Amino acid sequence: MSAVLNLPRATVADLLDRTPVLLPVPPGQDARRLRGFLMAMGLRVADCQPEIADCVDLCVQPASGAEMDTLVALLSPLVQSVVPMPDAALRDGLSLPDGLILPTLPVAVAERLSRRLRRVRHLSVLLSNSTDAVHDVFASETGLAGLSAHLRILGYHEDPQTGALAAGLDRHVAGHVMRRFPQARIIDRAFQRFDVVLARVNGPVSDDIADFLTSRTGWGRDRFDLVSPAMPLRIETGLLRASALRFRRDYAAIGLQTFLALSRPMPA
Incomplete structure (x- = not known):
């Protein structure tokens, strides 16, 4: 590693004793080799990239059942004002499980575009910091x-x-x-969406629990008595990650055992 970094071995050893540590980045293939080597040693590696430090990723997710032709016609001039994109590519992006993602846009550009996109019905617009994304x-x-x-x-x-x-x-x-x-x-x-799925009710289904579940699902009490891991029941849909985790904790507190499922399922 000292040869790749062009540093004395003692200097490299001293640097690796510190956490975190900034290392000079070698060019091209050597940088990729160094990253792989450090990760194989069990170290977490994050690069400082000034070129995306002030950028965000923008995600456009159409609502379930949205009319795609109408959306493409509305979105095309807005998106193309920022990123050249044929209508066919726009349609393909919107059809992906995670929606259309426009990566590493300057913050001001992304915020301006997101304001315009949010005026379009049946559309969700999400932003994520490009450098800190998890x-x-x-x-x-x-x-x-x-x-x-x-x-x-x-x-x-x-x-x-x-x-x-x-x-x-x-x-x-x-x-x-x-x-x-x-x-x-x-x-x-930042772009994940989950459904909360009921897998088990701890103990008998009380009237209060039955009324609550009916208000969430529209199903009658007979269905709740049948809930099991083999016959789960979807009770919340399309929640962002933090909300889905919070709902799951809240349901567990009242004896409802749930699991999360991606709202936009994996393609077959």
Whole structure:
């Protein structure tokens, strides 16, 4: 490593004794090799990138059932005022499970565009800081060969709260995993949406609980008596991550055992 950094070994050893530490970044392939080496040693690595320090990612998510042709016609001039994008690409982006993401926009540009987009009905607009974004990795039920093992090697583990295969990836690790496993679904936490699904009711279903669940779902009491992990019941939809976790805690406090499921399911 001292050869890659062009520093004496004693200097490198001294630097690595500090946490955090700034290292001079070597060019090109050497930088990628150094990052991989440090991660293999169990160290977390974050690059300082001045070019995206004042940028945000913008995510556009259409509401369920939104008329796509109408949305594309409304959004096309707005998006193209910032990013050149054919209507076909715009439609494809809006159709993705996580919606259309416009990465690393200058803050002023993103805020101006988001204000204009929020005037469009049946649309959700979310922003995330490009440098500080935290990502989680999800996969379909069949999974991806080698993905879980690779994530464990990198020091990441499952998140029992959300069902993510790995939680808390920074922008660079997320990019690395995406390049190696392009079919994986890697989502910025700011853009994640979850449904809260009821799997079990602790004890008999009281009248108060039944009335509450009816108000949330529209179902009658007979359905609640059948709730089980094999026959779960969706009780909240489309919640952002923090809200979904809070709802799950609140439901647990009144004896309702739930789990979270991504609102926009994995593609088949």
